[in-house]
Amino acid sequence: MSLLQAEDITIMDGKTTLLKPLSLRLDPGVPLVILGETGSGKSLMAQAIMGTLPATLTAKGRVAIGKQILNAGAPDQFRGLWGRQIGVLPQEPWLSLDPLMRARNQVAETHTLVRGLHRQQADRQARDDLAALGLAGAENKYPHTLSGGMAQRVAIAAARAGGARIVIADEPTKGLDAPRRDDVAKLLMNEMGDSGGLLVITHDLALAQRLGSQMIVLRRGEVVEQGDTHQIFASPRATYTQEFLEADPERWSPKEPRSPTAPAVVTAHDLTVARANKTLFSGVSFSIAQGHVFGVTGPSGCGKSSLGDALLGLITPRAGQVLRRAGEAPHSFQKLYQDPVSAFPRKRSLGQTLDDTVAFSGCAHGKIDALLEQLDLDPALLKRRPDAVSGGELQRLSLLRVLLRTPSFICADEPTSRLDPITQKRVIALLTQTTQDDGVALMLISHDTALIRNTADTVLALDAQSHENATPDVPRQSVAIPTL
Amino acid sequence: MNVIASRFVQAVMVAVLIGTATFIMMRSLPGDAAWRIAAGRYGYDHIDAAAADAVRNELGLDGPALPALLQWLGDLMRLDFGNSLVTGQPVINEITHQLGASVSLACVAILLSLLMGPPLGILAGLKPNGWLDRGLLLVSTGLKAIPQFLMALVLIVVIAVQLRWLPAAGHGEAKHFILPSLTLALGLAAVNARIARDAMARIAEMPFWRFAHWKGLSTRQTLLRHGLRNVAVPLTTYLGLQFVTLVEGVIIVESIFGWPGIGHALVHAIFSRDVPMVQGTALVLGLGFVAVNTAIDLTVRRIDPRVAS
Numbered sequence: 001m002s003l004l005q006a007e008d009i010t011i012m013d014g015k016t017t018l019l020k021p022l023s024l025r026l027d028p029g030v031p032l033v034i035l036g037e038t039g040s041g042k043s044l045m046a047q048a049i050m051g052t053l054p055a056t057l058t059a060k061g062r063v064a065i066g067k068q069i070l071n072a073g074a075p076d077q078f079r080g081l082w083g084r085q086i087g088v089l090p091q092e093p094w095l096s097l098d099p100l101m102r103a104r105n106q107v108a109e110t111h112t113l114v115r116g117l118h119r120q121q122a123d124r125q126a127r128d129d130l131a132a133l134g135l136a137g138a139e140n141k142y143p144h145t146l147s148g149g150m151a152q153r154v155a156i157a158a159a160r161a162g163g164a165r166i167v168i169a170d171e172p173t174k175g176l177d178a179p180r181r182d183d184v185a186k187l188l189m190n191e192m193g194d195s196g197g198l199l200v201i202t203h204d205l206a207l208a209q210r211l212g213s214q215m216i217v218l219r220r221g222e223v224v225e226q227g228d229t230h231q232i233f234a235s236p237r238a239t240y241t242q243e244f245l246e247a248d249p250e251r252w253s254p255k256e257p258r259s260p261t262a263p264a265v266v267t268a269h270d271l272t273v274a275r276a277n278k279t280l281f282s283g284v285s286f287s288i289a290q291g292h293v294f295g296v297t298g299p300s301g302c303g304k305s306s307l308g309d310a311l312l313g314l315i316t317p318r319a320g321q322v323l324r325r326a327g328e329a330p331h332s333f334q335k336l337y338q339d340p341v342s343a344f345p346r347k348r349s350l351g352q353t354l355d356d357t358v359a360f361s362g363c364a365h366g367k368i369d370a371l372l373e374q375l376d377l378d379p380a381l382l383k384r385r386p387d388a389v390s391g392g393e394l395q396r397l398s399l400l401r402v403l404l405r406t407p408s409f410i411c412a413d414e415p416t417s418r419l420d421p422i423t424q425k426r427v428i429a430l431l432t433q434t435t436q437d438d439g440v441a442l443m444l445i446s447h448d449t450a451l452i453r454n455t456a457d458t459v460l461a462l463d464a465q466s467h468e469n470a471t472p473d474v475p476r477q478s479v480a481i482p483t484l
Numbered sequence: 485m486n487v488i489a490s491r492f493v494q495a496v497m498v499a500v501l502i503g504t505a506t507f508i509m510m511r512s513l514p515g516d517a518a519w520r521i522a523a524g525r526y527g528y529d530h531i532d533a534a535a536a537d538a539v540r541n542e543l544g545l546d547g548p549a550l551p552a553l554l555q556w557l558g559d560l561m562r563l564d565f566g567n568s569l570v571t572g573q574p575v576i577n578e579i580t581h582q583l584g585a586s587v588s589l590a591c592v593a594i595l596l597s598l599l600m601g602p603p604l605g606i607l608a609g610l611k612p613n614g615w616l617d618r619g620l621l622l623v624s625t626g627l628k629a630i631p632q633f634l635m636a637l638v639l640i641v642v643i644a645v646q647l648r649w650l651p652a653a654g655h656g657e658a659k660h661f662i663l664p665s666l667t668l669a670l671g672l673a674a675v676n677a678r679i680a681r682d683a684m685a686r687i688a689e690m691p692f693w694r695f696a697h698w699k700g701l702s703t704r705q706t707l708l709r710h711g712l713r714n715v716a717v718p719l720t721t722y723l724g725l726q727f728v729t730l731v732e733g734v735i736i737v738e739s740i741f742g743w744p745g746i747g748h749a750l751v752h753a754i755f756s757r758d759v760p761m762v763q764g765t766a767l768v769l770g771l772g773f774v775a776v777n778t779a780i781d782l783t784v785r786r787i788d789p790r791v792a793s
Contacts, residue, residue, distance in 0.1 A: 050698075079697075082697060082698050082699070082700050083698065083699045083700020083701070084700055087698070087699075088695070088698040090691055090694075090695050090698070095690065095691040095692060096691040096692050096694075096695035097692055098692045098696070098709075098710045098713070098714070099692070099714070099788075099790060100713050100714060100717070100787060100788055100789070101709075101710070101713070109699075109701070109709055110699045110700060110701075113700070113705050113709075114699065114700035114701070142789040142790070144789070144790050155695070158695075158699055159695075159698060159699055161699070162699060162700040164700075
């Protein structure tokens with residue numbers, strides 16, 4: 001008997017159909033992956049099954065969980081299933097744990113409040129749960145002292161403590177490097193075991209491949225292909241699936257090597273960089289020429305971003321020198337950030353923000369239009385706010401903003417790690433092409449070794465110094481001064 | 485430990501600065517200090533030039549300023565605040581007596597404000613832009629905009645004079661607490677309701693709030709287990725800042741309600757040019773500010789482990 005059966009789930013935004021009738025079933029021990037690019041409706045499907053769709057959307061269809069049959073159009077009915085039948089592995093495990101509560105108590109409270117265990121019993125159970133996930137000794141830690149992987153394990157223990165047999169994970173590997181991605185795949189498989197159900201929503205091809213079993217490929221709210229994962233990977237039938245699989249950086253055509261003939265824009269001499277008194281790397285020397293792509297790769301916490309910051313002059317290296325080409329203006333070194341949403345003012349339209357940059361840099365206004373065309377962007381986007389455009393468009397707009405300052409060096413720090421493969425391929429191609437055409441020296445930082453290998457003219461691989469101890473950027477709580 | 489050491493240094497600097505500043509201000513006030521002190525001692529109807537001269541000679545008010553200041557700072561090191569120029573009693577006795585009255589009023593006021601502000605703020609923050617939220621914004625902005633002396637007078641006129649429910653002034657019984665503490669509490673609650681509201685609205689948007697629901701907790705359980713704990717951090721921090729408002733308010737409110745506290749004493753000491761009293765009182769208020777903030781720091785560290793690391 002299946003754990004969960006969803007029949008003809010349809011999601012509408014007013015009269016627009018966001019998801020055409022989709023049926024799926026979850027069987028014990030058989031993971032199901034819904035693969036799709038941003039905007040394919042894959043997250044909406046998960047939200048419909050959990051009853052967390054935004055109130056502005058309407059859903060139709062039936063969801064059978066165990067013996068209960070629920071109406072997808074009535075999200076309130078699903079509330080009682082949370083924690084008891086359905087456990088959710090959150091996207092941001094750090095932010096999903098209460099920053100002020102010890103790990104053990106966050107698991108134990110599910111045991112007491114949801115399962116009704118006594119305090120001591122719940123406490124013992126929570127210790128056992130965490131120990132089973134390899135977290136013995138970390139029970140009393142607060143979330144900010146946990147690594148990302150540990151936080152994820154605490155979160156899954158807390159999510160399932162109420163007895164949930166079905167786990168739903170929406171993009172569980174967003175922004176993670178390969179070893180951590182494999183850890184997540186292993187964790188999910190272990191949690192499912194033989195009797196649990198697992199539904200994973202992702203655009204991560206490697207994750208889908210590791211989980212195996214069943215897969216649904218979605219595009220614009222429609223099922224493109226459905227079936228056995230390995231079979232789809234081996235011989236995709238739909239052209240869209242082929243295109244999607246081709247977008248995997250592993251399968252990109254390698255770049256023809258070019259030797260630098262142009263003069264170097266920036267040179268690093270015997271660079272040693274430390275953060276918080278910990279040396280990240282030492283004795284690194286290289287130079288980046290005009291129009292060249294310098295790739296930096298390595299696991300999380302190895303100092304990739306710090307190297308970029310040192311070149312940009314944002315941090316002072318502990319030893320060594322960064323030499324800029326003579327006559328460079330201070331603003332000619334620019335950075336492209338990982339998360340474009342937080343790199344734009346939230347409450348202004350994109351056009352206003354770009355106008356500010358134009359006014360500030362004193363270039364002609366026509367440059368925006370020229371760049372919009374070059375980067376294949378619709379001018380109508382400028383009327384919107386940052387949260388109303390897609391991630392790929394926004395990252396191209398950040399590139400546009402950087403180019404407005406006529407840079408000679410751009411440091412792109414994980415510019416596509418939050419984008420789906422198809423969008424990633426497009427953005428990387430535009431980024432490298434544009435910088436090459438304009439004679440900009442590009443430093444491309446990514447944890448994806450295949451992406452760097454197939455894109456860069458020169459590759460620098462940094463080693464891991466401390467994989468597990470890399471501390472996250474946990475947003476600090478600040479005192480909000482009220483509007484009075 | 486670091487917190488305590490740095491706060492101690494701060495306390496010493498506050499003491500020297502307040503001591504010097506009040507001294508300079510008192511010296512540069514217009515009017516003849518000897519006359520004012522004599523008036524403070526004997527009453528305005530009973531003084532003449534001879535009495536003023538007697539006071540002048542007795543206290544050495546003609547002397548140069550610098551030795552007097554150094555003398556006072558030196559005494560301070562030995563924790564000797566000197567004697568009141570008016571009553572002749574040691575300043576420390578007067579202050580400890582009045583401080584008790586002020587602290588009890590301030591505590592009641594804070595307690596009252598915490599009973600009113602944060603609960604309403606949290607309820608408003610759970611439904612941003614709901615009717616409660618908008619109503620609360622209106623009321624708290626209005627309350628904050630009313631100066632405390634006006635608030636005190638309105639309360640006296642309405643509740644004491646018109647309705648005759650409570651005494652307009654006085655000290656000694658529980659009922660005397662109500663109007664002065666309510667005057668202070670309304671101003672404080674207006675702000676901490678907003679702090680609680682903003683914190684709650686922000687927390688309700690956080691992934692951990694949603695995740696607690698996904699674990700199977702009800703909204704009530706989530707609020708009690710995770711909401712209050714997280715709202716407490718900014719609220720406690722802000723409480724330290726509110727102490728300034730409170731000191732300011734205490735001076736006005738005590739004068740209006742005739743409350744025999746430190747604020748009341750400060751105003752009288754200024755009128756009668758009682759320099760040691762002014763210095764002593766200002767110093768105690770300044771050090772009180774440091775002490776309150778140290779306590780707040782330590783409390784926040786207890787609640788929020790991220791601050792300590």
